[in-house]
Amino acid sequence: MPVYNAGSYIDRCAPSLVNQSLGADAYEVVYVDDGSTDDSAERLERLAEAHEHVRVYRQENSGWPGKPRNVGVDRAKGKYVQFVDQDDELSYEALERLYALAERNGSDIVLGKVHGTMQGPSNVFKRTVERCTAADAPLFESLTPHKMFRREFLREHGIRFPEGRVRLEDQLFMARTYVRAKTVSILGNYPCYQWNRREDGGNNSSRRITADDYYGHLDKVVEAIKEGTPPGDLQDRLLRRSYRVELLRPVSEPRVLRRTGKDLEEYFTTVRRMAMTSYPPGVSEGLPAISRLRAELLVRDRLDSLVELARRTEQIKAHVEVDDMRWRNDKLVLRTRIGMVRGDGEPLTVVERGGRMLLDPELLDGIRGAEDWEVPDPFSYAYGELIVHDTADNHWWYPDGELTPTLEPLGGGRHRVVVAGESVIDPLTLSGDAPMSTGAYQVWGSAQLLGVGRRPRLAPAPGSTRIALGTVAVGTPPRLVSPTWAGPGGQLRLAVGDPGRIGTTRRVLLRTTADHRLRHGVREVLRRLPPGARKNIRATARRAEGWMLG
Structure with a gap:
């Protein structure tokens, strides 16, 4: 970890570093203080005194993180190095899981799922990938250095961070590593690295960029x-x-x-x-x-x-259609399609003319140099998927299934490009092969079509019917999962509750009852619950709308 005038952020981050599940005897924490002028040096010394596996080095200020990172790699003793910035944190099992994945595959680089206030959803971490390279995985969509590297790999290829005030030093370092790595692994089922935005904006450079x-x-x-x-x-x-x-x-x-x-x-x-x-x-x-x-x-x-x-x-917006939604074997199955509409509300199209496919003439009308712009492949870089946002922990998860690009004829040689297909949300495995925890989840769409990317809320198109589903109890012990349409645009949300916790159960069922979602399957839900929880749920539901359940 490079440190410069980190102040209290050292103490915020330190517990996540020194208390890793890997065990203090299996790793070291190397801080390199880049000439701090505040009390960072004293804070680091206190950490080193309290923890045998913490080492601190001091140097004159170099003005950028590159040199302290290089010093850290040079002084490190481990087989692997993991870079962490002074504002960020590691999850408890991060090093243990990353190390196991690296050892299992002989990896040069291991990418751990990133989350936090500086990171939105990234489908680089959609699934865990044991072995890949830059040739067959979208690694260049993740260009921060907050990853685990085999130290000998870096040394063998002479890969170091540029030193001094160098813009895009992270991208340069990652570009050099990706094109040389023979085995890269991706840990997608466990959020490893919490990338935080500082309250004071201190991790955003204020120097003007030309x-x-x-x-x-x-x-x-x-x-x-x-x-x-x-x-x-x-x-x-x-x-x-x-x-x-x-x-x-x-x-x-x-x-x-x-x-x-x-x-x-x-x-x-x-x-x-x-x-x-x-x-x-x-x-x-x-x-x-x-x-x-x-x-x-x-x-x-x-x-x-x-x-x-x-x-x-x-002005182009995504147009979402929810064609079907149902429970199947306690999994929520959705059939959706996403297209794009222009600012005037009409579909973004491609048009067949003279044996060629042209980009929407009405979009391009009057733009010099854009006349009759040909589209050799309407599906180039086209893809779509659903994403589920855990609003409590700010984690993004990807259901099974992808949306496939297709052309839908509109008449007169006009076609719209859409992505459509079936997605399956399994409450027992969605959260990194683990059950969804108690809380609220939002469902989003994501689509790239004809070079336009949008991430819309998953909500029925205006004027269409909202599909109503009941609450189900899944797993053992059971947890309640209730789909609702709520919030801005009537977005699809999932309320997940633990029947053993009365307060949580009440919040979930009050919401579902008010939205008339308990019309089907209620008896089955109640049947699978312990008697005490069953009684409390009945009472809660009666107070909500006077329904007589069970």
Whole structure:
């Protein structure tokens, strides 16, 4: 852990580091103090005195985390190193689980599921993956260094963090490791790393970033990928992430709509130059339709067209349809479809014309350079899925099943691209192969279509009928699971309660009763409960609406 003026954050994080389930005799905690001027050094010394497996090193201030991380790796004694930032925490079993996964597979890198206020849902951690590489897994969607690395792997390839004030140092380090790693493992069924946003904003840099500064460092990341891969399809695919996310960001919504004048011109000129000099042609050619159009307008020097495209694309929203929802063997099965609609409420389409498939002419009408924009593959980078958000612990979980892209004809050669399919929420295994804990869960959709990504609430389309389901009791001992439509937009939510805890049971059943969700299956629920809990539930339900249950 690199430390600089961490203050009380040292004491907040320390318990999660020194009390790992792996056992104090199996690992060490190495702090490298980068010339702190507050009381961080004293706090660290107290930790070292209290815990034999804590070691502290001090050095002159280097101004950035790169050098203290390198010093930590050099001084470490273990077979593996795990990087942690001073604002963050590890879950209790993180090291034990990561180490076991690494040893089982001979891994060079192990990614542990990340959660916290700095991390939203990431389908990199959708499932646990024993063995993969950058060639067959979306590793470049996770570019922070909060991972476990085999120390000899880093030493063998001479991989170190850049030292000094270097932007994107994490991306550069990860790019060098990913392209060289022969075995990578992903731990997706246990939240390992809590990535926290500081209340004072202290983990967000306040130094002004210029376009030349930022993209000069991005160019080094691009070069690192080129150095580690031969020209061709794999290299293009790995470079596509930085092109799509980093390079096109200043000419996409919302940033291209917020910047004006010299600031906008500076970013436009910088990313245009980099697009023309740093990336092979195959990178932009493989992008989805709207992203590829942005790349074309960028190279053609059409800033005005990029601004107008961003203005229209910003208005595109996801359109969710819940075709079916039912309980099957105590699992919640949903059939859903997600498409996109333009700002005028009409579907975002592709149109067959003269043997070619063109991007929605009405979306592009009047945008210079975007006329008759061809879509060679409407399913390029198209995918969809459902996500369940545990609102209490801020964890994101992925049900079984994916939404498959398909074309739906609308007549007149027009088609809409949608993702559709069946998803299965198993209350006994959703939370990392463990039962869902007591609390409230929100269900979201996620879709990428034609280069537009949206994460809508899973709610019936306006005017459609909401499917009503009853509460079920699952598992032994049983827990109650109740689907409801509530909150903004009437989002699908799951209330999970433990019948053994009367207060929790009352909250769950009051909600479900008020929404008329106890019409079916109530007798079966009551039958599976202990007599005492059964009595309390009856009383709670009667008070809610005067229903006579059982």
